[in-house]
Amino acid sequence: MNKKDHNIFKDIIENKTFAYKIAEDFHHLAFLDIYPMKIGHTLVIPKKSINNIFSMTEKRFLSIMSFCRKVGIALEKTVPCNRIGIFVLGFEVPHVHIHLIPMDTENDGNFSKKRIFLSKKNFVILSKKIKEHIID
Template sequence: MNNNIFQKIIKNEILAYKVAENSDHLAFLDIHPMKIGHTLVIPKKSNRDKIFSLSKKEFISIMSFTRKVAIGIENIISCNRIGVFVMGFEIPHVHIHLIPMNKESDVNFTKKRMVLSSKTFQGLSEKIKKSIDALMIPMK
């Protein structure tokens, strides 16, 4: 399996501001967010880099997990919706971007990203994690 940055986060070799985790998936704040609350969702066990190369079961599982994470974010971050983006060019590992949005122009992957303090990341990740944990939706 490729030892990319996501694999290092999964193995706890580098810091990540985790908001949700189960045996198959991990969600954590993007360290270079477009908007406050920008979160990445990844499978822990798959070494695939294209979401549609996941098995049907893996795809349904990650999307179910992603839904719960998105609802948890939306309960904390004031926004019109949570945008869901799958591109995967920058890191060869399936990953889903969840981005709080008020308008389409809020998301531009070529635009300069935000810089936040570790204190801000820590507080935000704790709030989102509590929001997700409080949801009664099973995390598959």
């Protein structure tokens, strides 16, 4: 398999690869980015593999946006910030993924910036705190 075609998100969905999951339902999964731009940087993915967000049906598109809203609200309650930025790039992995990033300035959404490091302990604590704010 070509490394570029490898879908790490499929492995996370199937529990073949560990992730700090913070929310999940039948169609979606949210987990902390292990190379975050800011503390709380979260990825939201559909469980059904699709490469382009605008290839999703309107129903699935609205569903994932609703799921992002629920996760974003929990992030705002957990991580001090001015707002949660939402980004859809999708070049790294051939699977729709939405970045939810706690932001204080527009520069916090600069994907060319150096990523921050968090210890496993900090990831565990953070994911637990965010989960406490997820409302069904």
